[in-house]
Amino acid sequence: MSTATENNNQLAQADSMQDPTGTDQAAPAATSRKTREPIEHLAIVVVTYKRQELLGHLFDSYAALTCAPWRIVVVDNENAPETRELVEQTAARLDELWGATEPDAEGGRSRMVYAPQTDNLGGAGGFSAGVRRAFELGAEWFWVMDDDVLVMPEAIERLARWTDRYQVVQGSRLDYDGGPFFWQYQQFTTLGIPNPLAKADLGPTGAKRMNSLCFEGGLFSREVVRRIGFPDPRFFIYGDDACYGYLASKVTETVVVSDVILQRSRAIANWEVSGVRQLSSTSDTNRFYIMRNRGFFARYLREHGDYHRILFGVGTAATLAKELIRLAVVDRTFKTGVRQLVRGMRAAREIYRDSSWTPMPPVA
Numbered sequence: 001m002s003t004a005t006e007n008n009n010q011l012a013q014a015d016s017m018q019d020p021t022g023t024d025q026a027a028p029a030a031t032s033r034k035t036r037e038p039i040e041h042l043a044i045v046v047v048t049y050k051r052q053e054l055l056g057h058l059f060d061s062y063a064a065l066t067c068a069p070w071r072i073v074v075v076d077n078e079n080a081p082e083t084r085e086l087v088e089q090t091a092a093r094l095d096e097l098w099g100a101t102e103p104d105a106e107g108g109r110s111r112m113v114y115a116p117q118t119d120n121l122g123g124a125g126g127f128s129a130g131v132r133r134a135f136e137l138g139a140e141w142f143w144v145m146d147d148d149v150l151v152m153p154e155a156i157e158r159l160a161r162w163t164d165r166y167q168v169v170q171g172s173r174l175d176y177d178g179g180p181f182f183w184q185y186q187q188f189t190t191l192g193i194p195n196p197l198a199k200a201d202l203g204p205t206g207a208k209r210m211n212s213l214c215f216e217g218g219l220f221s222r223e224v225v226r227r228i229g230f231p232d233p234r235f236f237i238y239g240d241d242a243c244y245g246y247l248a249s250k251v252t253e254t255v256v257v258s259d260v261i262l263q264r265s266r267a268i269a270n271w272e273v274s275g276v277r278q279l280s281s282t283s284d285t286n287r288f289y290i291m292r293n294r295g296f297f298a299r300y301l302r303e304h305g306d307y308h309r310i311l312f313g314v315g316t317a318a319t320l321a322k323e324l325i326r327l328a329v330v331d332r333t334f335k336t337g338v339r340q341l342v343r344g345m346r347a348a349r350e351i352y353r354d355s356s357w358t359p360m361p362p363v364a
Contacts (some may be wrong), residue, residue, distance in 0.1 A: 031100050038160035039071045039219075043139035047126030048147040049077040052086055059090040059267055060205045061150040069155055071137060072112045075130040080117040087114045104137040113137065122236035127215050130255040131228050135363065140222045144215045144241075148174075148266040158259035162207070167221040168245070168254035170214060171261030181264065185210040185256040187246060189306045191315030192297050194242075206258035213245025213254070220248060227251045229360035232296065238286055239293040241299055250304055281330045284340045287323055291344025294319065295351030303359050316345070 029238075042202040044062070048055045055074075062072065072094075076083045091112035100109040115133050117126070121319065123146070131142050145151075152158070155171070162169045175181040184194035189211065202208050213220070218241065231240050248254050282290075294316055301307035320341060327337045351357065 001208060010270040016285070037070065038067055038157055039141050039163055041138060041140035041158065043071040043073055043134035043137070043142055045073045045075065045134055045142055045144045046071050046126065046132035047077065047130060047144075048076045048083060048149055049120060049126075049184065050080070051147050051289055052080070052082050054265055054351070055083065055147045056086060058145075058147055058150060061088070061153075062090075063094060063097060065151060065156060066153050067160075068094075068111065069143070069156065069305040070101060070111070071104065071134060071139060073130050073134045074112065074114050075121075075126040075133070076114065076116045077122070077126050079118065084116065086112060086238065091154045106137060115232050115234060121233060123215065124231060124235035124237060124240035125233035128233040131225060134221065135225055136228075142217060142222075142225070143217070143219045144146050145262065146215070147176055148264065149216060149262045152261050152263070155261035158261055161259065162255065162257055163219075163221075166255050167224050167252040168213065168248045169219045170210060170245075170254075170258050171217050171219070172257065173217060174260055174263040176264045176266060177321075177350065178263070180206040183214055183256075185212055187212050187242065188310040188315065189301060190308045191318065192294060192312050193300060193315040193318055202256065202258045207255045210254050211246055211249040212242045215241035215244075216264075224248050224252060226363050233358045235293050235296055239297060243297050246290045246297075246303075247300065255324045260352060284333065284336050287337055288340040288347075290319065290345040291316075291324060292347040292351070293340050295342075295348030298348070298352050299357055302361060316348075320345070 046055075046058065062069075074083075074087050076087075081101070087165075091114075096112055098111060101111060103109055113133065115130060117129060121129060127144055131144070134142055143156075143159070158179050159169055159171055160236075170183075170185060173181040173183070182200050184196070184198055185208065186195040186198040187193065188195050194212070199208075228244070228251060231244050233240075235243070245254060298307055298312055323337075323341055328336055331337060
């Protein structure tokens with residue numbers, strides 16, 4: 001049996017995993033959820049934009065958690081009355097279910113905090129604002145995610161197994177159909193691209209070193225934020241999480257683990273490449289930022305002595321080739337898609353040549 005097949009079986013069975021203590025347990029009563037905090041001052045940070053129905057499903061999955069988070073910070077890039085109402089209703093529901101907590105740095109006791117934005121900051125800006133808000137409230141750990149996922153009931157306990165050893169942990173995920181979802185957790189830093197040869201099988205320990213991160217379930221500590229700063233909002237969308245994981249790997253050991261913590265709740269058209277690897281559909285807007293944000297990544301690589309002009313250029317060519325393949329076999333919007341790829345490459349060059357550019361600063 002191939003390692004990919006073994007990994008598929010491992011992930012597909014993960015939802016029936018035993019409790020990390022090694023014993024099968026039913027979900028604890030609400031009263032026990034009020035006091036159990038296996039990850040100290042854990043803040044969930046979720047970014048949403050015009051997807052109230054998906055957000056509602058995510059909130060329902062929060063209510064099924066067997067351990068309560070300390071805070072849930074909801075960043076609303078739409079600043080919509082419907083989202084505010086949904087958050088207020090869910091806050092009352094969760095506070096009744098779990099009970100209020102100790103005051104945060106601003107004296108609040110509710111577990112859910114609404115953070116509407118005056119402008120659409122994109123995913124990158126939303127996560128930056130959300131992590132900053134949670135940091136200000138006193139969070140010690142940040143568990144970040146989009147609105148189109150569902151959390152597994154035992155997700156917090158599964159992550160807690162690793163937090164005494166690692167400051168950055170990326171849990172595994174299931175796809176929309178319940179099958180395993182493969183994420184490329186290693187990057188070729190000199191090329192500035194994901195490592196296509198990274199093995200899906202995480203081995204007998206259930207963990208492997210990574211130098212990337214995904215803001216779809218990534219977990220990191222306050223100390224990491226102190227040292228590398230908040231996520232860079234200038235990415236707007238795409239690549240901000242991979243860059244943040246790269247920066248985190250420069251200051252601490254970062255790992256991807258086999259414990260399944262999330263399931264995607266939105267189907268996305270894709271082309272199966274091999275085994276669990278897929279090439280998913282994307283938009284022309286994303287195509288622009290995929291190429292444009294290589295300019296930001298190049299600047300960060302340069303800051304840390306990992307930038308090599310020729311090799312990074314090879315990585316850019318490989319990225320462009322991948323996007324052209326995506327256009328050919330998945331999206332089939334060549335006319336508009338190629339135009340956005342070219343625009344993005346030009347914007348990346350401008351970013352790289354910008355003499356006023358500075359990296360995100362550490363947090364005092």
